[in-house]
Amino acid sequence: MPDYNYIQEVNTQYTFMKVNFTPSEELTLTPDFYSSIVRHGSELITVLNGEGNYKYVSDSISTEMGYMPEDLLGTPVLDLVHPEDRPTLRGELFKLLYGAEKQISLPPFRYKAKNGKWHWLSCVSTSMLDNPHVRGIVTNSRDITSKMEALRQKRESQAYYKALFFNNPDLVFTLTINGQVEACNDAVVAIAGYTREDFPESHFGDFVLPEYRVETFEAFNKALAGQSCTFETCIRHHNGTKRHLSATLVPVVLEGRVLAVQCIAKDSTNEKEAGLLVKAQAQKLHNILESMMEGFFALDRAWRYSFGNTVFANFLGRSLDDLMHRNIWEEYPYLIDTQFQQKCFEVAKTKKASQFDEYFPKINTILRMTLSPFADGILVSFVDITEQLAAQEELRKLSLVASKTTNGVIITNNQLEIEWVNEAFSNVTGYTLEEVAGMRPSDFLANSDIDPRELAWVREQLAMGVPMRKEMLSHKKNGEMIWADVTISPIANDKGQIEKHVYIHTDITERKLDQEQLLKTTEHLYHQNQDLQQFNYIVSHNLRAPVANLIGLSSVLQKLDPNSARFMQGVQNLETCARRLDDVISDLNKILAVRSANLQAAHEMVSLSEVAIEVVHSLQHLLNLSGGRVVLNLKEDDLLFANRAYIYSILHNLVSNAIKYKSAHCDLLIELNSVRIKNSLQLSIKDNGSGMDLEVVKPHLFQLYKRFHSGPDGKGIGLYLVKMQMNAIGGEIEVESKPEQGTTFTLYFKHAAYGQ
Amino acid sequence: MVSKVYIIDDDDISIYLTSLVLEEAGFAHEICAYTSADDALADLPLTAHAPLPDVILLDLNMPVKSGWDFLDTLRPHEEALKGKLDVFILTSSIAVSDKDQSQAYPLVRGFLHKPLDEESLAYISRARNGRA
Structure with missing residues (x-):
């Protein structure tokens, strides 16, 4: 802010001189002439005295500034100068006042009109202080306000443009109509990575990525046609990276011609990448949610x-x-x-x-x-x-079933080691889960006489995933044995590997006992039935045969002459038939006696050797006839608790059979040998007789009325009775024989009576 | 009247009785009696061109080789013998199963119960004539 008082002070020091008008001789240059020109000329002319106060003001002041000349006379000129311009102007005035300069073109300054507006004035001041006619500083002023305004406006636009162009944070550059980069701002240099020197030679297309060129050239051509447009493009940075730009091309038009194309572009790389990132993240999130x-x-x-x-x-x-x-x-x-x-x-x-x-x-x-x-x-x-x-519920129910069922349940791992047993298993066997966990069921349940090979086979089957079901004797913890029905089911996982085995262990002891009872009953019934069949056979063959003969004979005899030899023979045959019928009936009686007596038969202590001696004695006459011999290798204590009559019958039958079927080639020898095995007695009756082909006869050997020798002897009841009697006293009979090599019958008496 | 009859039976009295009935009726020119199937088979001209018996009266229940065994032995010759030789079972058995079993043998023309009587003989004749 200029010091106004100081100017006032300085102004007072000036002494302005009055203009001295000398008239021209040729043009009658009268003072009035000059005065008129000065007064009424369009140019404003003022004269200042040595103090810088108005000494004269031409009339044009009123049109220019609105003042009347007399308003200003005597006032300091600097009062109406714009304070900002005052110091400069004061300096210039000093130069004139002190004779440093004779004439000065003052720099334009602002002068206040009467209405308060500032007018730009261009003045030329001439010192005429020495001129006695003037004695002042003459100033010619022209109002250049409009010119100055235009100039200011131009400067302003330039500043705007400059600001817009050079200081723009966005990329701003100018392209020639040929597409060359003519000028660019710092942002271009910074973002593209090229120096300014790189540009003038280059076509803008060189910087654009190939895939964006078409669109970019289209936009450029549009701009050349006078149309501005905005588009997205991508350039390659000097270092090779991509830069996404959002660009606007604006044609620079002057007088209808496009001079150049101005481009303003924004680096949208970050936004673009951020956009892509957001998109990728959204996709990722989507994928996560979808998966x-x-x-x-x-x-x-x-x-x-x-x-x-x-x-x-x-x-x-x-x-x-x-x-x-x-x-x-x-x-x-x-x-x-x-x-x-x-x-x-x-x-x-x-x-x-x-x-x-x-x-x-x-x-x-x-x-x-x-x-x-x-x-x-x-x-x-x-x-x-x-x-x-639902699965959980099912599992719950299943586990309820498994734990509450009356069947024992064992679950093992694939090594058959126990993982779990249910209550029922513990109740039945006496073993708790704690006691058996980790053990194999066969280790403590299986009977010791189970074949280890069978056990190995079972394990092999289980390993292959084959379910097993077996009835087996199991040990209880207290040593008792129970019959158990054991079902073992291998449980495979999704991959088909065996993971567990489930054993269902059912106590079937009662059923087994029932079964055994049933088996016995069945066997008994079978025997009964067999007996019935035998009886039926006896009736239809052996009983019927003599009867048929009797009928035949009696009817024939009626037709024969009672005095003829034929008649006599018929009568003899009739008697034979009647005897045979009697034999059959007595056989039946014997059989029925053994059958019905069976276990009720009176058992007593029987000495085997005593009975054998008796039998040999009774058959002595037959032995004598055939020249046979009996050797008894029996011991004193060969005692049996049995029905004596049966033992006698058995020995009698076997010895007499041996005599009956002696070999024709050698003398008969019969040996009786006894062997004691634990509490049972084994008696063999061996002969060197004609023997039998067992392959042929064995199926029928001990059957009733089966004979294996033709000829008159033998009715086929002896061995049948032997077998029945052996069974009745709890024994078995076996036979070995070969034709012409003799026969050995071996009797096994289960209930020998040693030490009793 | 047939030319030859075989009687196969282990029961001597039965043979006596049967022979007697056949003789009385004048049933055949020749009666051959065998007490075992093997004896009868030994006499039977299966391969030679000697004349076959017209009728065989066969007992079933015999030791060593039964009547059934005898029939089984003839199995391979059945085709050759059929029409030339008629077997009639003559048994004391009254079991129905025996009669059923006999029907499996094409040579068997009839099933007779002992004792042989005139009625049975008439049956044999009818059976034989019926075929002729």
Whole structure:
């Protein structure tokens, strides 16, 4: 701010001189002439005195500035000069006042008009202080306000342009109509990485990535046609990286011609990359949500669906597009007043996540739902656990069955080591889980006489996944034996590997005893039935044969002459037949006697050697006849607790058989040998007789009325009776024989009576 | 009247009785009696061109080789013998199963119960004539 007082002070020092008008001789240059020119000329002329005060002001002041000349006379000129211009002007005035300069073109300055407006004046001041006619400083002023205004405006636009062009943070550059980069700002240099020197030679297309060229050239051509346009492009940075630009081309038009194309571009690389990143992240998020096994959806604050994954869409059987922005409660009214809705409201209010299971009768489904709050609403993820719960329930029931069933249940690992047994197993066997865990069932259950090879085979089968079922004797903890029906089922995992074995161990002791009883009954019935068949056979053959003969003979005899030889023979035959009939009847009686007596037969202590001697004695005459011999190798203590008559009958039958079927080639020798084995007695009766082909006869050997020798002797009852009697006293009989090599019958008496 | 009859029976009295009935009825020119199946088989001209018996009266219940064994032995010759030789079972058995079993043998023309009587003989004749 210039010091106005100081100027005032300085002004007072000036002494302005009055203009002295001398008239021209040729043009009658009268003072009036000059005065008129000065007064009425368009140019403003003023004269200042030595103090810088107006001494004279031409009339044009009134038109130019609105003052009347007399208004200004005597006032300091600097008063009306713009304070900013005053110091400069004062300096110039000093130069004139002190004779440093004779004439000065003053720099333009602002002068205040009467209406208060500032006018720019261009003045030339001439010192005429020495001129006695003037004695002042004459100043010619021209109003250059409009010129100055234009100049100011031009400067201003230039500043704007410069600011816009050079100081723009965006890329600004000018392209010639040939596409060369004519000028560019620092941003271009910074973002493109090229120096200014690189540009003038280059075509802008050299910087644009090939895939963006078409679009970029189109935009440039549009600009050349006078149309500005905005587009996206991408250039290659000096270092090879990409730069995304959002560019606007503006044609520079002067007088209808395009001079150049101005380009303003924004580096959108970050936005672009950020955009891509956001997109990628969104995709990633989408992928995550899609890959979730759980259904997932989001509700906005107005309970409208704002997101959902495919699982969710599939669960509802609707498309996501269809669901979006629909209100969940309107779409699915059955959710209203559910725990789900209640929890939704709660989570929205408390902003605390919540998880719960709920059954939805409408869709017959149990869902495990997780509600989480988020900025724009609620996230819901859910899993259908209906099947899972059903499986759990089934498992619960199964485990209930397994633990409460009356069958013993054992679960082992694939090594057959016990992992679990149920209560019933413990109740039946006496073993608790603690006692047997880790053991193999066969180690403590199986009977010791089980074949290890069979056990190995069973294990092999189980390892192959073959289920087994077996009835076996099992040990109880207290040493008792029980019969168990054991079913072993291998349990394979998804890969087909055996993981576990389940044993169902059922106590079937009672059933087994019943079975044994039943077997005995069946056997008894079978024997009874066999007896009946035998009886039927006897009746139809052996009893009927003599009867048929009797009938035949009696009818024939009627027709024969009683005095003839034939008649006599017939009568003899009649008698023979009657005897045979009697024999059969007595045989039947013997059989029936053994049968009916059976176990009730009186048992007594029988000395085998005594009975043998008796038998040999009774058959002595037959032995004598055939020249046979009997050797008895029996001991004193060969005692049997049995029916004496049976023992006698058995020995008698076997010895007499031996005599009957002696060999024709050698003398008969019969040996009786006894062997004691534990508490049983084994007696063999060996002969060197004609023997038998056992392959042929064995099936019928001990059957009733089966004979293996033709000829008159033998009716086929002896061995049958022997067998029956042996069975009755609890013994077995076996036979060895070869034709012409003799026969050995071996009797096993189970109930020998040693030491009794 | 047939030319030759075989009687195969282990029961001597039965043979006596049967022979007697056949003789009285003048049933055959020749009666051959065998007490075992093997004896009868030994006499039977299966391969030679000697004349075969027209009728065989066969007992079933015999030791060593039964009537069934005898029939089984003839099995391979059945085709050759059929029409030339008629077997009639003559047994004391009254078991129905025996009669059923006999029907499996094509050579067996009839099943007779002992004792042989005139009625049985008439049956034999009818059976033989019926075929002729």
